[in-house]
Each structure stands twice: as structure tokens, then as C-alpha cells.
Amino acid sequence: MSEKKIKVAVIDMNNGFPNQGMRGIQELLQSYREQSQLNITYDLFDLRQKGEIPDLTYHIYISSGGPGSPFDGEGEKWEHDFFFLLDEIEGFNAKNDDKKHVFLICHSFQLACRKYGLGTVTKRKSNAFGIFPINLTPSGEEEIVFDGLPDPFYSVDSRDWQVIQPNEEDFEQKGAKILAIEKERPHVALERCLMAIRFSDQIIGTQFHPEADPIGMKMYLLQEEKKAAIIENHGDDKYFDMLNSLDDLGRITLTQSVILPNFLNQAIHALQEV
Numbered sequence: 001m002s003e004k005k006i007k008v009a010v011i012d013m014n015n016g017f018p019n020q021g022m023r024g025i026q027e028l029l030q031s032y033r034e035q036s037q038l039n040i041t042y043d044l045f046d047l048r049q050k051g052e053i054p055d056l057t058y059h060i061y062i063s064s065g066g067p068g069s070p071f072d073g074e075g076e077k078w079e080h081d082f083f084f085l086l087d088e089i090e091g092f093n094a095k096n097d098d099k100k101h102v103f104l105i106c107h108s109f110q111l112a113c114r115k116y117g118l119g120t121v122t123k124r125k126s127n128a129f130g131i132f133p134i135n136l137t138p139s140g141e142e143e144i145v146f147d148g149l150p151d152p153f154y155s156v157d158s159r160d161w162q163v164i165q166p167n168e169e170d171f172e173q174k175g176a177k178i179l180a181i182e183k184e185r186p187h188v189a190l191e192r193c194l195m196a197i198r199f200s201d202q203i204i205g206t207q208f209h210p211e212a213d214p215i216g217m218k219m220y221l222l223q224e225e226k227k228a229a230i231i232e233n234h235g236d237d238k239y240f241d242m243l244n245s246l247d248d249l250g251r252i253t254l255t256q257s258v259i260l261p262n263f264l265n266q267a268i269h270a271l272q273e274v
Contacts, residue, residue, distance in 0.1 A: 008042035009054035013066030020216030065106030101267035104205030119163040140179035154251035156212035162193035210259035214246040
């Protein structure tokens, strides 16, 4: 496997808007390639803006977060193509041993929850942006992709939408598992949203941004618009706690070093076994 080329497709859901997520994903893949000494290549597909979609020649697929509503694509060709790709991957995996693995981030995660009918995708009362604690479920504690994280762990959250009200029967029928949820806040009378789901043995997704790093997050936190929004929603202390936490190696730096590398390890190990 060290000689064989491992092809990764990175699907850009940002619709042309500036973001740090795509930089984070690419830098993580480059770092993983250097550390593993594996022959890993990746291609970018600008789906929402240019209609680009990967084919089935890739081994691994990572689909990014992005702005706007997860319902923006209803009736659009790009959403049809994305859902069809997920169907094709599941169909391929059902018939072949060299299975393809998928990681879905934020916007892509919300789209998948809509597609598979897992939970209710709804608008939040206010924007969630910042560095927040996330709780693992019992399934999450056993999930190999989260191996190495404490409970709770910290990650970057950036969204106006959420997935709530999971129906246990829907998850059992699909064979899906809830891996993480929002940290419990007893003083807030709102349902905690789903933060990570294993949709199938090969498809996993997170509402948060496991690719986020301190450099990119600091650029966001120092923007006046972002600063004002965090202070309005959470207060001065929370804002400066987020800013100071960027130097904490046990927070988003740890999350970035664990989740996507574990996902890549799992996918590549499965290919090596074949």
C-alpha cells in the first residue's frame, strides 16, 4: 500500500466564499502525507460554485463546510450530484471489499442528515461561532476516529443551522450512531444538537470543524464582526477565553491532530487489509 497511490477527493462546499476550512483540510492532508510517507494525492472539487463532482476513482472523500442554509440546494443540480455520489459510494461499498470512506463536515453533515432523514435540520435562534466543548456519547467513546480525545473535547463551531430531535428508530433502521452532542447547559432551555454521526461503517460526519487550527481561528476571532457577535451572544469573558484557548494544546490543536488523522488511518488501514 505504501507504493500504491491513495487518491483523496476534497469537495469544496464554500460556494466561492473566503474560508479557512479548505486551507485547513489541505494542510492536514499534506502533513499526513509527509508523516506517513504514503503516496497520497488529492484533488479539489468546487461543487456549489462550479458544479464539480468527483467520480468513483477515489479511495477517500472529504466534504467541507460552507455558508448558507442546508436547504439552499433543494432542486439544484449540485445537490442532486452530491446525493447521487453518496448513493454511488454506498452501492460500491456494498459490492466491493476495497471500500471508499467519507468524512462530512458542517454543511455537508447537515445535507447528509437531510438525505438520510436523521434528525430535524432547523435554523438556530442565534449564530453559533467560537470554540466550544462537545460531549461524547457512549458510541462516541468507542469510536476509533475520536480515540485520543477527552470528554468533553473542544472544537470550532460555526453555524446558523442545527440537527436536533433524533428518532431512535430512524438511526436503528439506517444503522447510524450518534457520536457527540452539544455540551449540556442546564441553565439554557434548548435541546442539545447532534455534533457527530457515524452514518455507516464507511461514512462519518461532524457538525463542528475538525480541520480548524489556531492560525485560522485567530484570524476569525480578531475580525470585528465575529468579535461583536461572540460578545453579544456569550459575553466578554467567553470571547477572551476563546482567544486565550488558542494557545492551549489540549483544545482545538488536539482535536485537529486526532479526528481527521484517525479517519485517514482507519480508511487506509482498511485498504491495506484488502
